[in-house]
Amino acid sequence: MKFTLRIWRQADAESEGAYERYEMPDIDPDASFLEMLDVLNDRLVKDGGRPVAFDSDCREGICGTCSLVIDGIAHGPRQATSCQIFMRDFADGSEITVGPFRSAAFPVLRDLIVDRSAFDRVQQAGGYISVNAGPKPEPNSMPVHPETQEAAMDAAICIGCGACVAACPNGSGMLFTGAKVTHLNLLPQGEPEQHHRARAMVRQHDAEGFGACTNTGECQEVCPQHISIKVIGELNREYRKAMVRKLRERGGAIRPQ
Amino acid sequence: MIGAGLAGQRAALAAAETGVSVGIVSKVHPVRSHSNAAQGGINAALDPGDSWESHAFDTIKGSDYLGDQDAIEIMCREAPEEVVHLERLGVPFHRNEEGKLGTRAFGGASQARTFYVADITGQAIMHVLYEQLMRFSAAVDRYEEWFTTSLAIDGRGECVGASLRNIRDGSTELFEAKSVILATGGNGQIWRPTTNALICTGDGIAMAYRAGAELMDMEMVQYHPTTLARKGFLITEGARGEGAHLLNADGERFMERYAPNKMELASRDVVSRAEQTEINEGRGFPDGTVALDVTVVPRKRIHEALREIVLVGRDFAGVDITREPIHIKPGNHYMMGGVRTDVHGATTIPGLYAAGEVACVSVHGGNRLGANSLLDTLIFGRRSGEHASARAKRIAAPTAPKALVADAQKRVDAILSRSADDGGRRVAEIRHEMSVEMDRYMGVFRDGEGIQTGLDTVKRLKEDIAKVYVDDHSSVFNQDILAALELEFMLDNAECSCIAALHRTESRGAHTRTDFPERNDDEWLKHVNLTRDGDEPDISYSDVSITQWQPAERTY
Numbered sequence: 001m002k003f004t005l006r007i008w009r010q011a012d013a014e015s016e017g018a019y020e021r022y023e024m025p026d027i028d029p030d031a032s033f034l035e036m037l038d039v040l041n042d043r044l045v046k047d048g049g050r051p052v053a054f055d056s057d058c059r060e061g062i063c064g065t066c067s068l069v070i071d072g073i074a075h076g077p078r079q080a081t082s083c084q085i086f087m088r089d090f091a092d093g094s095e096i097t098v099g100p101f102r103s104a105a106f107p108v109l110r111d112l113i114v115d116r117s118a119f120d121r122v123q124q125a126g127g128y129i130s131v132n133a134g135p136k137p138e139p140n141s142m143p144v145h146p147e148t149q150e151a152a153m154d155a156a157i158c159i160g161c162g163a164c165v166a167a168c169p170n171g172s173g174m175l176f177t178g179a180k181v182t183h184l185n186l187l188p189q190g191e192p193e194q195h196h197r198a199r200a201m202v203r204q205h206d207a208e209g210f211g212a213c214t215n216t217g218e219c220q221e222v223c224p225q226h227i228s229i230k231v232i233g234e235l236n237r238e239y240r241k242a243m244v245r246k247l248r249e250r251g252g253a254i255r256p257q
Numbered sequence: 258m259i260g261a262g263l264a265g266q267r268a269a270l271a272a273a274e275t276g277v278s279v280g281i282v283s284k285v286h287p288v289r290s291h292s293n294a295a296q297g298g299i300n301a302a303l304d305p306g307d308s309w310e311s312h313a314f315d316t317i318k319g320s321d322y323l324g325d326q327d328a329i330e331i332m333c334r335e336a337p338e339e340v341v342h343l344e345r346l347g348v349p350f351h352r353n354e355e356g357k358l359g360t361r362a363f364g365g366a367s368q369a370r371t372f373y374v375a376d377i378t379g380q381a382i383m384h385v386l387y388e389q390l391m392r393f394s395a396a397v398d399r400y401e402e403w404f405t406t407s408l409a410i411d412g413r414g415e416c417v418g419a420s421l422r423n424i425r426d427g428s429t430e431l432f433e434a435k436s437v438i439l440a441t442g443g444n445g446q447i448w449r450p451t452t453n454a455l456i457c458t459g460d461g462i463a464m465a466y467r468a469g470a471e472l473m474d475m476e477m478v479q480y481h482p483t484t485l486a487r488k489g490f491l492i493t494e495g496a497r498g499e500g501a502h503l504l505n506a507d508g509e510r511f512m513e514r515y516a517p518n519k520m521e522l523a524s525r526d527v528v529s530r531a532e533q534t535e536i537n538e539g540r541g542f543p544d545g546t547v548a549l550d551v552t553v554v555p556r557k558r559i560h561e562a563l564r565e566i567v568l569v570g571r572d573f574a575g576v577d578i579t580r581e582p583i584h585i586k587p588g589n590h591y592m593m594g595g596v597r598t599d600v601h602g603a604t605t606i607p608g609l610y611a612a613g614e615v616a617c618v619s620v621h622g623g624n625r626l627g628a629n630s631l632l633d634t635l636i637f638g639r640r641s642g643e644h645a646s647a648r649a650k651r652i653a654a655p656t657a658p659k660a661l662v663a664d665a666q667k668r669v670d671a672i673l674s675r676s677a678d679d680g681g682r683r684v685a686e687i688r689h690e691m692s693v694e695m696d697r698y699m700g701v702f703r704d705g706e707g708i709q710t711g712l713d714t715v716k717r718l719k720e721d722i723a724k725v726y727v728d729d730h731s732s733v734f735n736q737d738i739l740a741a742l743e744l745e746f747m748l749d750n751a752e753c754s755c756i757a758a759l760h761r762t763e764s765r766g767a768h769t770r771t772d773f774p775e776r777n778d779d780e781w782l783k784h785v786n787l788t789r790d791g792d793e794p795d796i797s798y799s800d801v802s803i804t805q806w807q808p809a810e811r812t813y
Contacts, residue, residue: 012733044683045737053734057289058454060490061568062380065289078533084572109425116286117401120391128388129347139303139341145355152349153374156381184347184388194293245339 001027001087004095005040013109019097027040028097029088033076034059034066036087054112059083061224064159067166068112069099074163074222080160081143081224101166105209111173116162118208121175126200127180129190141190157225164219164227170211173221177205178231185238195245200239258282258438259405259419260461262290263379263612263631264638265440266386269649271642273396277649280432281390281398282421284456284739288387288478291442291454292634295379296493296565297363297633298371299343301336304360307370309333316629319365319524320622321766321776323474323784325802328600328618332629332636335713340372344397348385349374351562362498363627365813369498371628375563379631404739405460406665407490408437408468408609409657416468416609417655420665424739427732428667429593435656436608439465439596440497441640443614444637444750446743448589448699449692450489454480457681461615463746465596466753466794471605472787473617473799474594475750476758476768480626480701482528484588486546490573492566497521499562501551503532504582505540511547516813523813526624526767529587533701535588548582567698589703591630593621593767594757597799599795602641605788608648608655610641618651623766672741673730681724684740688747691718697749703758712755718749734808753794757785760796779810 003024010017015196027036034056041051057065070076070142090096098112098162106114144152156179164175181198184190190197206212220229258265258272260284269281281292302312312333317324344350344358350372353359360369374381388396402424409418409431418433441461445453466472482503483492496502503521505511515531518521523531532547541547551559551566554581559567563578571577595617602610602618613634620633675681691714698711720747729737763777764770782801789795 020652034638045683048728051729053736057285058291058294060294060573062565063289063291063293063454065285080568080572084568086572090570106639112360113734120399123388124391124394128392129345130392131342137341137345139337140357142344144350144352145356146354149349149352156349156374156384157377158384159293159380160384180388183349187347187349190347200350202438238586 001029001092001196003027003090003093006097007096007112008099009052009111010108011110013107013181017108029086030058031087032069032083033070033085033087034083052112053110056083062159063190064161067101067114067161067163068164069101071097074101074226075211079222079224079226084224088162103163103165103171104211105171106165118210119162119173120161122173122177122201122204123180124206126197129184130193132230143185148186152183152186155179155186155227155231158227159225163222165210167191167215167222168211169218170214171208172213172230173205173208174213174235175223175227175229177201178235180228182231182234185195188218190254194238196237199246202235202239205218215233258440258599260440260615261287262440262442262444262613263386263656264634265438266383266390268391268438268440268612268642268645269397270393271385271639271648273393275643275646279396280398280400280434281406281431282403284402285354286401286411287389287390287399288384290383291457292383292454293380294454294491295467295631296376296491297495297498298361298373298378298511298628299341299382300363300366300370300554300626300628301372302333302370302371303337303340303358303372303630307368307426309336311367312336312370315366315619316626318811319624321624321811322782322808323477323619323622323765323801326475326804327802328620330804331600332620332632335636336632339632340659341682343382343385346389346527346569347512348382351375361495362522364494364497364522364528365626371498373495374496375561376563382631391551392766396795403557404742405464406462406668406742407661407716409661410468410606411655411658414469415636415655418657420664421671424734426539427735428517429664431657431659435649435652436610438612438641438645439611440604440611440613441615443592444747445589445592447692447747447751447754448695449689450484451589452484452489452491452694453589458743458747459750460743460746461611462595463705463749465604465609465611466749466787466789468606468609469789470609471592471597472753473597473784474619475753475787476761476785477593477623477766478589479585479591479593479767480530480755481590482525482587483549483552484590485584486544486558486586488573488583489588491585491590492549493563496549496551496563496566499554499558501549504548504550506527506542507540511535511540512686519813523627524624527813529701530769532587533620539696542584544584546586549585550582551578552580552582553671590698591625593619593623593625599641602637603644610640610645612637615795621767658792669738672725672727672738675724675726678727679724679726681726683725684737684744685727687718687721687725688744691715691748693724699758701755702771704770705759708755708759712752712759715748715751715755718753722748722805736752740799753787756794757787760785782808
């Protein structure tokens with residue numbers, strides 16, 4: 001197969017970037033998208049050019065490292081990670097545009113690599129369970145209904161790739177934040193801190209420059225883990241509960257729900 | 258802490274809880290570490306009908322009696338508490354109908370004691386531990402995307418830090434520390450194909466070796482029985498745990514002939530050898546594979562417990578595993594050997610610790626049981642974190658040799674100074690040749706002549722690496738330079754592995770010599786240790802710790 005690539009090139013965070021065009025003749029249809037980029041990089045370095053910097057690691061869809069916007073869609077055409085896209089997914093002879101997971105909260109570091117550390121700071125604000133020293137717990141002292149466990153797992157499955165942010169017209173990180181909050185708040189062990197968690201993580205989310213969620217649903221369309229936008233509804237509910245509780249604690253004039 | 262997968266994160270947390278100041282460095286963002294790829298689960302004798310002794314015996318038998326029984330006892334005794342700890346931290350382990358922690362069967366185990374989160378157990382645990390690192394962010398400094406180039410050893414021979422290259426801007430800095438813990442994972446990228454991610458290049462094993470630490474059992478390399486033929490993607494042992502069959506090209510369940518009792522759930526070395534024998538003797542498929550038939554598992558159960566591998570089959574093999582068998586073969590998966598440590602993670606260099614796949618305690622001996630690797634990372638990660646911080650509290654702040662930074666910079670400059678015109682080779686070519694040859698000569702079956710050929714190739718490639726050149730000369734995210742540095746490390750790993758394999762003239766666990774097909778306890782019930790001496794390693798031996806289980810014949 002043959003393709004024309006338009007790839008975002010940017011030397012470093014400070015430099016201006018631009019799309020550059022590359023012709024790719026003779027590509028194996030069963031090559032993955034990243035293998036196709038490997039072929040391009042081999043050629044670029046042989047010709048004395050600078051290879052295209054892009055993130056990848058496991059190359060089987062579990063680590064969340066790869067992060068390409070392909071033809072305007074985060075992770076490309078089939079709702080899987082960038083490394084799970086194959087050249088047979090594209091029409092022979094087509095032009096393919098490749099960019100980074102660009103967003104206000106994800107600055108570009110070089111070419112197709114962005115800085116996703118904003119996610120860490122959102123997590124740091126309260127996305128954990130505080131277990132304090134105490135008597136050793138007995139196994140199974142906290143039964144969890146299998147359905148609750150399944151629901152928590154469906155949220156815990158988030159790999160933190162950031163496709164949701166790259167896809168959102170507002171650059172919102174609410175699918176990520178919602179998944180993290182939902183996973184922990186659903187479990188009995190996460191319950192004691194649930195109000196603080198929701199409030200603190202949303203506050204940090206906003207402070208990082210992520211935009212607001214306006215329910216466009218673009219995030220769930222690209223999430224390689226198929227996390228549902230329902231987690232944002234869950235997050236909003238938790239957040240409202242937390243705010244109400246805080247107002248009550250301050251003696252604010254709000255009636256109980 | 259060098260490395261931020263499960264072992265590194267667990268060590269960092271254990272150390273932080275004791276109140277010391279911790280720095281954790283990694284060449285990738287911590288949640289991208291390869292612990293992610295652990296699918297099947299974590300073993301613990303937690304249920305009332307189970308016992309740590311039973312878990313220990315299964316592990317020892319699985320190791321072909323090369324595992325150190327004192328260390329295995331510790332791991333199996335401490336396993337239940339660790340799993341309960343993870344549960345409290347929010348790992349969404351599978352639950353049974355009563356809401357209790359549920360288990361699945363796994364290879365080489367006398368009963369079902371593997372706790373799991375579908376087939377994403379490693380990922381689920383790692384994300385939860387990373388949350389805990391966030392919780393301790395005041396005590397733990399994180400350095401993400403820093404590449405460690407060498408360990409700092411002072412005049413007294415103690416490890417006092419490391420030099421690191423900041424991947425984001427290309428600068429090199431000296432990190433000083435009272436204790437250093439290596440948790441850099443395995444070296445699967447030396448083989449091709451492999452189930453290991455691109456980052457698994459044996460950096461820690463090579464750095465410890467260069468610093469003078471002892472390596473142990475480097476010949477013990479696990480080939481996982483179910484990997485996809487071309488690219489080495491992993492199909493979890495959980496598939497066989499759920500009841501999947503292995504079939505040869507005649508449709509025969511061939512494990513009947515090799516392990517009539519445990520069948521597909523014999524230990525991994527046994528199953529991989531059986532498959533390779535079928536393939537070698539012409540009962541495999543033309544593409545050098547046998548088949549894994551998951552269709553015998555109820556579909557609902559497949560979608561509930563094996564969802565990740567449904568996707569792997571669909572995306573990478575074009576097969577719907579719920580409807581048809583998938584072609585698989587043994588593929589490189591895990592390094593049982595590594596940097597020799599005691600049960601506290603201490604290596605033979607004072608101040609240097611190691612935990613996880615980089616280390617060899619040894620709890621896996623000649624063959625690791627499935628779902629014991631997550632356990633190993635957590636138990637010995639925690640223990641090394643505790644021990645390293647106790648040392649840090651005891652001693653005065655050391656001073657690391659400043660020349661290290663200049664040396665590291667010189668190494669990089671030397672690579673950058675060469676070009677294609679100097680007659681050298683490119684990184685990718687050398688790496689490819691090494692990994693294909695290692696798979697050919699250091700795979701499931703080996704013999705002296707083949708291993709020697711592999712070793713000769715590695716030695717020739719070590720000469721080539723001295724003339725290697727890169728094309729990218731920039732400083733921001735120069736992935737070309739990292740690849741060159743990693744390749745140096747990989748070749749050290751490959752050389753040690755071949756030398757140890759050539760040395761052990763018997764067959765034990767995953768190390769099967771067709772020219773020495775029997776296990777030989779009289780001569781080889783011992784560890785093979787390598788210490789760097791100039792360009793060649795010195796070879797020595799150490800005893801296997803035997804507490805209560807005498808070596809016996811191994812049948813499944």
